[in-house]
Every structure is written in C-alpha cells, then in structure tokens.
Amino acid sequence: MAKTGKVAVIGVGNLLLKDEGVGIHVVRELQKNGMPERVKILDGGLGGIGLLDFFQEASKVLLVDAADMNLKTGAVVRFTPDEVRGRSLSRPRFSSHDLDLLDVLELARELKRCPAEMVIIGIQPGEISWGTGLTPEVQASVPRAIEMILKEIGSEASLRS
Amino acid sequence: MKSIHINVDHVTRVEGHGNIVVNVREGKIEECQWEVVEAPRFFEAFVRGRSYLELAHITSRICGICSIGHTLASLQATEAALGVKISEQTRLLRRILIQGENLQSHVLHAYFLAAPDFVGAPSVFPLVKTHPDVVLRALRLKKLANDLCDVFGGRTVHPITPTVNGFTKLPEIKGIKAIRQRLGEATPDLEATLELFKTLKIPDFHRETEYISLKAKEEYALYDGVVASTDAGTTPKENYRNWTNEYLVPQSTAKYTRNVRDSYMVGALARFNNNHDQLSPRAKKVAEELGLKAPCYNPFMNTVVQVVEAVHAVDESIRLIDELLDKGLKEEDRKILLKAGKGVGAVDVPRGILFHEYTYDKNGICLEANCIIPTNQNHANIQKDMEALLPQILDRPQEEIRLSMEMLVRAYDPCISCSTHLLKVEFV
Numbered sequence: 001m002a003k004t005g006k007v008a009v010i011g012v013g014n015l016l017l018k019d020e021g022v023g024i025h026v027v028r029e030l031q032k033n034g035m036p037e038r039v040k041i042l043d044g045g046l047g048g049i050g051l052l053d054f055f056q057e058a059s060k061v062l063l064v065d066a067a068d069m070n071l072k073t074g075a076v077v078r079f080t081p082d083e084v085r086g087r088s089l090s091r092p093r094f095s096s097h098d099l100d101l102l103d104v105l106e107l108a109r110e111l112k113r114c115p116a117e118m119v120i121i122g123i124q125p126g127e128i129s130w131g132t133g134l135t136p137e138v139q140a141s142v143p144r145a146i147e148m149i150l151k152e153i154g155s156e157a158s159l160r161s
Numbered sequence: 162m163k164s165i166h167i168n169v170d171h172v173t174r175v176e177g178h179g180n181i182v183v184n185v186r187e188g189k190i191e192e193c194q195w196e197v198v199e200a201p202r203f204f205e206a207f208v209r210g211r212s213y214l215e216l217a218h219i220t221s222r223i224c225g226i227c228s229i230g231h232t233l234a235s236l237q238a239t240e241a242a243l244g245v246k247i248s249e250q251t252r253l254l255r256r257i258l259i260q261g262e263n264l265q266s267h268v269l270h271a272y273f274l275a276a277p278d279f280v281g282a283p284s285v286f287p288l289v290k291t292h293p294d295v296v297l298r299a300l301r302l303k304k305l306a307n308d309l310c311d312v313f314g315g316r317t318v319h320p321i322t323p324t325v326n327g328f329t330k331l332p333e334i335k336g337i338k339a340i341r342q343r344l345g346e347a348t349p350d351l352e353a354t355l356e357l358f359k360t361l362k363i364p365d366f367h368r369e370t371e372y373i374s375l376k377a378k379e380e381y382a383l384y385d386g387v388v389a390s391t392d393a394g395t396t397p398k399e400n401y402r403n404w405t406n407e408y409l410v411p412q413s414t415a416k417y418t419r420n421v422r423d424s425y426m427v428g429a430l431a432r433f434n435n436n437h438d439q440l441s442p443r444a445k446k447v448a449e450e451l452g453l454k455a456p457c458y459n460p461f462m463n464t465v466v467q468v469v470e471a472v473h474a475v476d477e478s479i480r481l482i483d484e485l486l487d488k489g490l491k492e493e494d495r496k497i498l499l500k501a502g503k504g505v506g507a508v509d510v511p512r513g514i515l516f517h518e519y520t521y522d523k524n525g526i527c528l529e530a531n532c533i534i535p536t537n538q539n540h541a542n543i544q545k546d547m548e549a550l551l552p553q554i555l556d557r558p559q560e561e562i563r564l565s566m567e568m569l570v571r572a573y574d575p576c577i578s579c580s581t582h583l584l585k586v587e588f589v
Binding site: 111 | 290
C-alpha cells in the first residue's frame with residue numbers, strides 16, 4: 001500500500017481479563033492527548049478479522065496489545081511481525097475463533113490489505129484472570145508505551161497535561 | 162461386504178458441538194447417530210426473577226450470530242405478555258434489523274462454513290491464498306450487514322437500542338443514508354456470489370418432510386406472522402407448543418421436536434417452501450438460476466436458499482429503508498403499564514423459526530420462560546436425513562461417506578449451543 005502519511009494506532013485486548021486489556025487502556029489514555037489529523041486512535045476490541053477494516057486508509061499501523069514475550073511483567077517492546085515466529089494460517093485449529101494477532105496480520109498480507117508499515121507495541125502481562133483494572137507493574141508501563149507510540153508517530157502532537 | 166467406522170468428534174464448521182457416529186458391520190448399518198453433546202445453557206432458568214426490561218438483553222446472549230433474532234423474539238414475547246402494541250415505526254425498524262441479521266448470517270455460513278467443502282478446502286483460511294477475491298467479497302458483504310445492524314441496533318452483536326415498546330436511541334439519518342447507498346452498490350458482489358454458487362455441485366438427495374416457518378400476508382415473513390406448515394396449514398404463534406412437542410432422546414443434550422411426521426425442518430429451505438412467492442423479483446430470479454423450485458426436499462439446498470435470501474435481504478432492506486426515509490423518524494413515548502401476563506414471540510431467524518414465551522407477575526418480574534430454538538427443532542430431521550442418506554452412499558469410500566455426512570449437518574447451518582437445554586446424558 002502506498003504511503004499516505006496516515007497513521008492508525010489500534011489497541012486490542014479484553015478489558016475483563018485484567019492485564020489482557022492493557023492495549024485498550026493505553027489507547028484510552030492516548031486519546032486524552034491532542035493528535036494531528038492524520039493520526040487515528042482506535043479501540044480494536046478483541047481483534048480478529050474486523051481489524052482489516054481499520055487497516056484501510058493508514059499506511060502505518062501501530063498495534064498495542066498484551067504479549068507474552070517471556071520478559072519481566074510490564075516490559076514494553078516495539079517489534080514488527082517479521083521479527084517474531086508466527087504459526088501458519090492454514091494450521092489445524094480448534095475453531096475459526098482461534099485467530100491471534102499474527103494470524104490477522106498474515107491474513108492482511110495475503111489479502112493485500114496490509115499497511116506499508118506495521119509495528120506492534122507489546123506489553124508483558126502479569127495477570128490474566130477475571131477482573132478489570134491492571135496490575136501495578138503493567139499500570140506503570142502505560143506511560144512508557146505511550147512515549148514509544150508518540151515517537152513512532154513522529155509526533156507533532158501536543159501533550160495536554 | 163463392507164465395514165465402516167466413522168466417528169466425527171465435534172463436527173467442524175458448525176456453531177457448537179455435535180458428533181457423527183456411523184458403524185456399519187459387513188454391509189449392515191448398526192449405528193447412525195447425530196449426537197448433540199453441547200453443554201446446557203440454563204437461560205430459561207436464570208431469567209426467572211429478572212425484570213421485563215432485562216429479558217431481551219439477557220436472551221440475546223443465547224447467540225452471537227442471531228442475537229438480533231433472540232432480542233426481537235424476546236421483546237415480542239414481553240410485549241405480548243404486557244399487552245403492548247408497538248408503533249409502525251418500531252415495527253419498521255425491527256424488520257430492517259432482522260434483514261441485516263439474515264444477510265450477515267447467511268454470508269458467514271455460505272462463504273465461510275459451507276463453501277470450503279465444495280472447493281475441497283478444510284476451512285476458509287487456505288482459500289485466502291487460492292481465492293483471495295472470494296474471501297474479500299465475503300468480508301465486504303458481512304461488513305455491510307454488520308454495519309447495518311450497528312446503525313439500527315446500536316451494536317453489531319447483542320443490539321443495545323431495541324427495547325420494550327421501541328428504541329432507546331433512534332438510528333441517525335446520516336448513518337441510514339450511508340447504509341442505503343452501500344446496499345445499492347452491493348449488486349456486483351451479489352452477482353459474483355450467484356456466479357460462484359452456480360458452480361458448486363450440490364449433492365442430489367431428497368427426503369420429503371414437514372417444513373415449518375412463519376407466514377405473513379404482506380411480506381416474506383421474518384419478523385412476525387402465523388406459524389405455517391407444508392403439512393398442516395397455519396396456526397397462531399400462541400399455539401406453538403402443540404406444534405413443537407419437545408421430547409428427550411438419549412443421544413442428545415438438546416430436545417427433539419415433531420409435529421405431523423417424525424420430524425420437521427425449519428430454516429431457509431422451510432421458508433422457501435412456504436413463502437417463495439413473496440421473495441423479491443431479483444431473489445426469485447437468483448433462485449431460478451440456482452435451480453431452486455418449490456417444493457424442494459433436498460436439505461443440501463438450504464445453503465443455496467440462504468444465498469437467495471441474502472439477495473432478498475438486500476432488496477428488502479432497501480425497500481424498508483426507503484419507506485423509513487420517506488416517512489422520517491420521530492421520537493416516541495415508550496411508556497407502558499405493567500400487568501401480569503403471559504406472551505409468545507415468534508421470529509424466523511437465519512436458522513429457522515424461534516419461539517420465546519414468558520410469564521410475568523404484576524411488577525414485570527419474569528416467573529417463567531420457554532425458548533424453542535430453530536436448531537433444536539432441526540435435530541430430529543438431521544437424524545432422519547442421516548438415516549436416509551447413509552444407505553444411499555454405502556458403496557462409496559469411507560472418507561467420502563464421512564464428508565457427505567458432515568456436509569449434510571453443515572447444510573442445516575446448525576447453531577448447536579443455542580439449542581441445548583438439558584443435562585448431558587451418558588450414552589452407552
């Protein structure tokens with residue numbers, strides 16, 4: 001896809017499973033900042049095929065999600081899809097709901113719906129169990145994730161305190 | 162003399178859990194079972210004690226695909242119990258919503274669940290590589306339907322705005338007009354869908370059975386009407402229990418139903434057999450091109466009728482939205498007077514006719530609920546179809562028999578977790 005200069009920052013996660021919802025917490029916090037016109041902040045919900053619609057106009061997409069990277073709780077890492085080992089889209093699966101974020105990105109690639117630049121901001125979760133709210137270490141990672149996102153946007157954004 | 166042992170544990174590409182068991186010893190069929198193994202849901206139990214304003218929200222969670230259908234059947238039942246007559250505007254908005262749901266569900270089933278069998282793929286994901294245009298088209302049509310449901314119901318799944326005697330928030334005209342435009346632009350995608358389904362080879366199997374659906378004077382009934390049977394004429398929806406006659410069987414956690422014969426079928430094919438004359442002109446033409454003629458006794462054609470109904474859904478949505486835009490929308494008073502009562506709602510959702518019945522006390526608290534789901538009405542018919550199909554294909558290779566049985570189940574587009582009520586029974 002040609003570079004349009006438009007950016008979409010999409011948080012994905014489940015708010016009912018504590019740290020699993022960190023992606024949503026991050027974009028909600030981010031939305032409090034002023035953003036230039038070319039940047040859209042989106043709540044991607046639980047992810048899935050619906051994310052493909054969000055990829056439509058943006059030439060750069062930033063996905064924010066809880067990611068088990070085998071790191072310390074609250075670690076924030078910026079990476080791209082080709083830097084991680086994915087599973088084949090055609091693998092046997094128990095259900096067609098069994099689609100993770102990397103699957104969706106591969107789907108986007110196959111369907112030529114992939115933005116020119118795709119970046120993932122992964123946050124190592126601590127607790128994934130029933131409940132709302134983040135554990136302290138993950139809560140503390142939110143400002144760091146936002147800082148990383150603003151850097152990625154190449155932000156002319158003004159930070160409203 | 163052949164021995165065959167087929168044990169499909171949890172059929173794929175259906176909603177919910179069911180098994181196919183076939184045992185043939187030296188040419189003699191010993192076992193041919195459709196086993197429903199889904200855990201019970203207990204909805205009818207836990208809505209007792211809930212307020213009349215909550216029932217639709219709770220029961221919409223029976224299903225993620227037909228949550229609109231459950232919502233509307235639930236609201237109908239509550240309104241019938243409380244003696245509420247809804248306005249023409251509310252009726253119009255609900256009828257648009259249910260067309261959106263039909264379109265969404267049928268596209269999902271026809272493209273993602275059924276079609277892979279016909280092109281030799283295990284699921285839709287390999288088709289992404291081999292048929293990307295087809296997958297994109299399916300996603301486009303599904304998105305159109307989802308967005309329609311979002312505009313009119315406040316949310317794609319589990320609608321928020323429909324409530325007792327109206328809508329908590331009316332859809333915005335700007336959003337309605339945008340959907341109207343996209344519906345008009347869907348023609349190339351619908352034509353491509355027709356062309357694709359024309360190429361699929363539908364198995365040639367026929368078993369005459371009873372077909373039950375709604376019937377209405379003024380339109381191809383989805384939202385409201387009387388209950389119609391190809392064997393037994395019509396009956397008011399309040400009489401549904403005398404036609405459904407639920408009963409238990411050991412191999413199923415869902416009940417079976419029967420009316421005039423041992424089993425009956427509900428769903429798109431049943432609606433077609435009862436009401437095909439009322440399809441939109443374009444849908445009728447699509448039916449003709451797909452080789453559909455009423456009465457049709459081939460359950461595999463259910464998916465084909467879904468394609469016809471998807472076209473009809475687009476045409477109906479356009480017709481109803483144009484009517485709505487012409488009349489305009491106005492805020493309405495939703496106030497009602499509470500009273501004790503009992504009422505029945507009946508809606509024909511993508512998979513067939515759905516009944517909700519509630520009893521309320523004078524404070525609008527639910528005392529009792531009964532839900533009869535389309536798929537649980539189909540289980541007996543699936544079983545009978547399997548028993549009839551198996552002897553006809555016994556001479557084929559085992560893998561082909563297995564695939565045919567799976568395709569038969571898939572043709573019904575069963576929503577199994579909607580359909581279970583009962584505790585699991587140990588089957589020996």
